[in-house]
Amino acid sequence: MKKRSSEDIVLEIKDKSELMVDLAYSSLIYNNKIIAKEVYDLEDLIDNLFQKIQKDTLEGVRNGKLSVDSALTLMRLAQAGEEIADAAQEIADVELRDVELHPILKQSVRESDEVLTKIQVKEKSILCGKTLGNLKLGSETGMMIIAIRHKDKWLYGPNKNTRIDEDDILFAKGPEDGEKHLIELAQGMSNDI
């Protein structure tokens, strides 16, 4: 197996830590302990990646492949991502501690700059049987899918090859009018995509 570059790992820490923050707030808004626990699992993954970056950059400096400045930058970015992941875990912790979020706070978090939403896909929806790569929901509706529940299986941070099926539950974030568009598509009330 080809060794992954430090840049790849820093990027994975960046993307995963930001996904964790979205998942953590979603777990709070929808009282969803399964998502909150996933944030915990992702935090373990981030810790491992962070340790790997530290080791790789030190080795890179020792064998002359990496300047001290480059190594510092990589470590610093990885550390910032790790701190964001920690913060996401603290948010998920609020859900796991079983404290009911005040309805006003829940509503306002749901409606912050980017709305977090949960939508079930109906049988007659145009989304059924299509992959995220086909659908381009991000540019068509402004909504980014952060997790999908397919029967009892959960998928976090889906990719282009992820297929949407009937009855799937989509967790997504994006602008308010994007939410409306995605709801209409998922309910089969619009095929405008």
Place this chain on the structure above:
Amino acid sequence: MKKRSSEDIVLEIKDKSELMVDLAYSSLIYNNKIIAKEVYDLEDLIDNLFQKIQKDTLEGVRNGKLSVDSALTLMRLAQAGEEIADAAQEIADVELRDVELHPILKQSVRESDEVLTKIQVKEKSILCGKTLGNLKLGSETGMMIIAIRHKDKWLYGPNKNTRIDEDDILFAKGPEDGEKHLIELAQGMSNDI
């Protein structure tokens, strides 16, 4: 002046801290010290809001308006936001320390799950003279505007009333094909909105 609720303040910490992360990465990718310094200024704001939340929740508990559980939740969410803001500052710090980011890393951060981009608005663009509220760029293109440079003035985290003018420089994030759409609109090569 009406006293702001703790929920409002927690929400502002959430939104601002997430904006700071986007601004911090943008400052790195585009070697932009002005944006990096803005992240520092926002961190001061977040610190003040965080101190305010601590005081308000303690007073709320003392006068019986807030349960201990609710106060803990508010404090915890505010703290998580404060930690995300700290992490954003560390990212901006990489830019301010004048270390040139490795081109491969720069490119990969630019092209992570959500692309960060910088686009100048041409005279013939359909965007000119319109507000963000009119344009609904978020749902139309998937791109969220995180900052606008208007002549020598900077605007961070613009709102619905912000108007786009000729020659403005937009900093935005969103999916890859959303970037293409926004570039075409800004250059006047498409009026499809």
